Amino acid sequence: MNFSEVFKLSSLLCKFSPDGKYLASCVQYRLVVRDVNTLQILQLYTCLDQIQHIEWSADSLFILCAMYKRGLVQVWSLEQPEWHCKIDEGSAGLVASCWSPDGRHILNTTEFHLRITVWSLCTKSVSYIKYPKACLQGITFTRDGRYMALAERRDCKDYVSIFVCSDWQLLRHFDTDTQDLTGIEWAPNGCVLAVWDTCLEYKILLYSLDGRLLSAYSAYEWSLGIKSVAWSPSSQFLAVGSYDGKVRILNHVTWKMITEFGHPATINNPKTVVYKEAQKSPQLGLGCLSFPPPGAGAGPLPSSESKFSLQTLKPVTDRANPKIGIGMLAFSPDSYFLATRNDNTPNAVWVWDIQKLRLFAVLEQLSPVRTFQWDPQQPRLAICTGGSRLYLWSPAGCMSVQVPGEGDFAVLSLCWHLSGDSMALLSKDHVCLCFLETEAAVSTACRQLGGHT
């Protein structure tokens, strides 16, 4: 495992281009585009203000930089550095900006969700979509980029509009049987739309592309409901994480629950491997790559004891957004594993075996898990906890790597490169690329940790 030198970064804005060739990062009001392999600066763009959001177009030709405070979006072309485009939303304000899947339209959401403006880079045409709903996940595109689903709110009722992205024509418009729609998400095959209700009510609805209601599912009533939703890449499963600390897996044939995964604080099953990060005396060797010696770092717990209890957080019940329930959910790219985090055991990541529908492994870290992300190519999970270590889990085992560098490189976020060979580790104001070895090397490294089951 190798690490690149550290680059400056602000507001955690760093993204690989969709084709995997470039890396865009922001430093205040500058946008830096580097080559992924050489890490040399290819382009440097200067925006009008501090950048708050960047996004690559799907064809990796353009990057949009949003400056919400100023209500501005600036678009840069990689091919023509002199080309520029500036979209000013004026007094309407701007709260969100994103590309359409074709990479030629920009969707800007104005303040107070008054409307969504669709700006085209090809023509002068500007489209407006009224009544977008102010919710967590109100816009979703199908993976093939053909359709966009948008959550709307009119007359105190929730609606979903499906647009054809090629000409922004409204394809379907239907009301949903929800109190207060919170999120929508297309299945990866683009034929089923999952719609879930506010956390006050456990309700998830499944709509076909043509607007038919396929199924509705509700696990319980009178309690806080859905917190997170994730489709499996195969579109076969829909994992629904809720405030009761359970993940329910729905199948794509009957849309009924196959199983539910509880997240108890004590793990009784001796088959489950529990990796517990152990405190280690601070290392003196600076700047050198450090594999934790056996017995330190994220080593597996000797499974002699049948019970293992996780550190739990007592949630404050009288505050909004209590820290309970399944806040994060992610399927591995091959749909074989599901990683979850229960927010009242924030230090632990649970990995579930979807083939056998059982708990596979639990990783307990010393500090709360910030982010985890699956390798796009293989079942390998990268975890960061805001410390200077990067944790990797694969079915073969678990390892932790100290990010080298002067001082602590607190990894707040990470994102994988398309190939799964490298990833960008983001700290508060730095970014560092981590190049992984081939799988064989990694597995041997894992074995070096010793005693992994």
Next chain:
Amino acid sequence: MGDWMTVTDRGLSSESKSISQYTSEIKMSPSSLYSQQVLCSSIPLSKNVHSFFSAFCTEDNIEQSVSYLDQELTTFGFPSLYEESKGKETKRELNIVAVLNCMNELLVLQRKNLLAQENVETQNLKLGSDMDHLQSCYSKLKEQLETSRREMIGLQERDRQLQCKNRNLHQLLKNEKDEVQKLQNIIASRATQYNHDMKRKEREYNKLKERLHQLVMNKKDKKIAMDILNYVGRADGKRGSWRTGKTEARNEDEMYKILLNDYEYRQKQILMENAELKKVLQQMKKEMISLLSPQKKKPRERVDDSTGTVISDVEEDAGELSRESMWDLSCETVREQLTNSIRKQWRILKSHVEKLDNQVSKVHLEGFNDEDVISRQDHEQETEKLELEIQQCKEMIKTQQQLLQQLATACDDDTTSLLRDCYLLEEKERLKEEWSLFKEQKKNFERERRSFTEAAIRLGLERKAFEEERASWLKQQFLNMTTFDHQNSENVKLFSAFSGSSDRDNLTVHSRQPQKKPHSVSNGSPVCMSKLTKSLPASPSTSDFCQTRSCISEHSSINVLNITPEEIKPNQVGGECTNQKWSVASRPGSQEGCYSGCSLTYTNSHVEKDDLP
């Protein structure tokens, strides 16, 4: 009891009255007959008789007392004490006979009464003890009753308390339920309230939004604009098209196409899955049938009613199964048949398995008695034991080896002896060969001897003939006494002739030897032997036959001992025998014999060593 006491009191005070009273009482209370009798007889008689007599009759009042007695007796039904009087004036005479009779009768009565009293007393005692017993029983029972009553009361109390508690709990539950209901109602009302408020707020919000929208959007805001260097081409290279009804229709078409594709894909997947499942099912069915068919006859014999019909179905199904095309039919037509047949077979299998299970459990139960079936535990124990034994044996071997090594290193004498043994073995080998050679020679000698004896016999015969000849010749000589000189010359001539012929000389030598034969046979061979042994450089013994002989016997005995313990006996029997045996033992390959001998000596020596301490 009370009655009895009072009666005695009265009886003591006045006898006469009491008696009458008693009699009356007898009638009144026949139940207390015994007690009455006791009163009648015992009390007045036993207690008061004496004083009565002392005071009753004196010298003065004989007359009165007699008359009184008479009166009394007559009242009791006795005959009068007086003689029948002829007249009133005449003084009645005391009839002695009557008196005596009366007295006798009284005495008899007394005795009877005493007896009765005794009886009654014993009875009384018995009854009293019975009474006591009953009383104690009664008291005990009373106590028991009391305790049980108390217990009952306690239980009742507890029951009451529990009921009370239960009622309370019910009440609480009800309250809680009410509470829950109330809370739910509150929640619901709050929810509706909240929703209502939300809606109101949202409406207001919407109004504001609308207003804002109007204010912000309708006013020609110069700022809302896109500043672009030049428009870029579309990603697909096409030009944008106008929105028309056509495009709408096309979009619809496309959407449905996507949906259809998806459904088709899913259908294909499901079909594939179905096909695979069918395959599995088919295989399972086949296997089931093949599994069940050999047992068809057995269960039919056993349980005709239950499985017989089903089995026939199985056969039918087996027939059906051969038609593979069935599987390609759509599920609806086949489903029922298939599921039914599978179900039936499954049932059979299940029953069969259950039967087997039962049998197994039975066998398991009987397993301890049954010796034919080795239970797993026994098996394991046995193997364990065997393993232990192997271990022990291994250890033994190891220790033996160690000891051997120790022996080899520590006890040099032993080793030398062993080595010598080895040498001796070799030597013996050689000796054995020599022995056989010698034997052959001996045989030759014997043959020669035989020929010699034969020759000697012949010679003897010839001699006889010669002597006869000579006798006849001498006779002739005597007959011819006339010429003595002539006779002497003849004699000389004979002797010269004798010495002159070498054949004759040889013959005499040989003929002399057979005479010594009994000695020479035993003597000659050892000499030969000793000569042979002399030629061997390694032999410890030198020339003396006796020494070698003893040595051989010693060594041979040792060796034989070492080679096989069975040969000890023959060895003990005789030297000749041992020699033979020894040769036999060492015949198959001299080296091998040696080795085996060596190894055996090792083991034997160790065994001996082990035995020593």
